[in-house]
Structure formats: structure tokens, C-alpha cells
Amino acid sequence: MRVLQPPGWPRPRGYANGVEAEGRLVFTGGQIGWNAEEQFESDDLVDQVRQTLENVKAVIAEADAGPEHLVRLTWYVTDIDGWRARPKEIGEAYRAVMGKAFPPMACIGVNALVEPRAKVEIEATAVVPSRSETAAP
Numbered sequence: 001m002r003v004l005q006p007p008g009w010p011r012p013r014g015y016a017n018g019v020e021a022e023g024r025l026v027f028t029g030g031q032i033g034w035n036a037e038e039q040f041e042s043d044d045l046v047d048q049v050r051q052t053l054e055n056v057k058a059v060i061a062e063a064d065a066g067p068e069h070l071v072r073l074t075w076y077v078t079d080i081d082g083w084r085a086r087p088k089e090i091g092e093a094y095r096a097v098m099g100k101a102f103p104p105m106a107c108i109g110v111n112a113l114v115e116p117r118a119k120v121e122i123e124a125t126a127v128v129p130s131r132s133e134t135a136a137p
Contacts (some may be wrong), residue, residue: 001071001127015105016092019079021127026063028125030076031055032118040117045082046089048119053097056124065126067101071103072125079119 004018005011032055033041033048042048057067077083083090115123 001069014094015102018104021071023069023127023129024063024131026060026065026069026124026126026128028056028059030113030121030123031059032113032115033120034115034118043117043119045077045079045119046086046093049090050093050097052120052122053094056122057097060124060126063126063128066126067098068128069128070098070101070103070124071101071127072079072123073105074123075105076106076110076113076121077107077119078110078112080107082119083107083109 001019001021003016004020006017017127031052033042033051034055035051040048041051056073060066060069091118113119
């Protein structure tokens with residue numbers, strides 16, 4: 001994967017402007033901040049961000065992918081003012097789950113999500129090396 005950074009542009013913090021990747025494409029449906037039993041353990045935005053990212057990570061792991069393979073995250077947030085008020089905490093939750101993987105991201109404020117208690121929903125795209133590239137010789 002190669003990060004795309006146009007000359008003269010300031011380097012973004014916490015995401016990339018773009019990436020170039022080659023391999024198997026992996027897409028997730030929108031993941032939300034409930035656990036594997038579809039139960040919300042918290043109504044706090046940061047807690048739901050952390051759980052949502054754990055859910056993204058679990059889904060892509062089924063395709064032998066990890067955070068380092070992510071090429072796109074799209075976040076839908078019901079409380080954009082709450083999002084803006086807590087960037088440090090959200091960043092800490094992100095790094096705790098995803099480490100130093102900072103793919104291109106978009107964050108969109110929405111009125112509501114399908115699950116009424118959900119405060120965030122994240123769709124992910126990953127590109128994983130082809131199985132032939134990862135097979136032992």
C-alpha cells in the first residue's frame with residue numbers, strides 16, 4: 001500500500017488523503033457500537049466508537065485482514081457536536097484498537113441510525129494481499 005500525499009499539501013492528522021493498494025477487496029457493512037450479542041454496553045459516544053472499531057476489526061479478521069489493510073473508513077455520527085468536543089478521547093480509542101493505521105476517512109453527521117441507541121456507524125474497506133502472495137513457497 002502506498003499513501004498518496006500531493007506535494008505541498010499539509011500532512012493530515014489521523015487519516016490519509018488517499019492510498020494506492022492492490023489485492024483482495026474486503027468490505028464491511030456498517031458496524032455499530034454494540035457487542036457480539038447485539039447489546040449496547042454504553043450510550044457514551046467514545047465507548048461506542050471503541051466497540052464499533054472492535055467490530056470492524058473482527059469482521060475484517062475473517063478475511064485475514066487487520067487494521068494495516070484498511071484503505072477507507074466512512075463514519076456516520078449522530079452527535080457531530082459531541083464528536084467535535086471529544087477529538088482527543090476519540091483518537092485515543094481509535095489508536096487503542098487500530099494502532100497506527102490511518103487510512104482515508106470521512107465523517108458524516110446524520111440525524112439518526114437504524115438502531116436508535118447507536119451513536120456511530122462505520123463502514124470499512126480493506127485491501128489484503130492475494131492469497132498467492134501470502135502463501136509460503
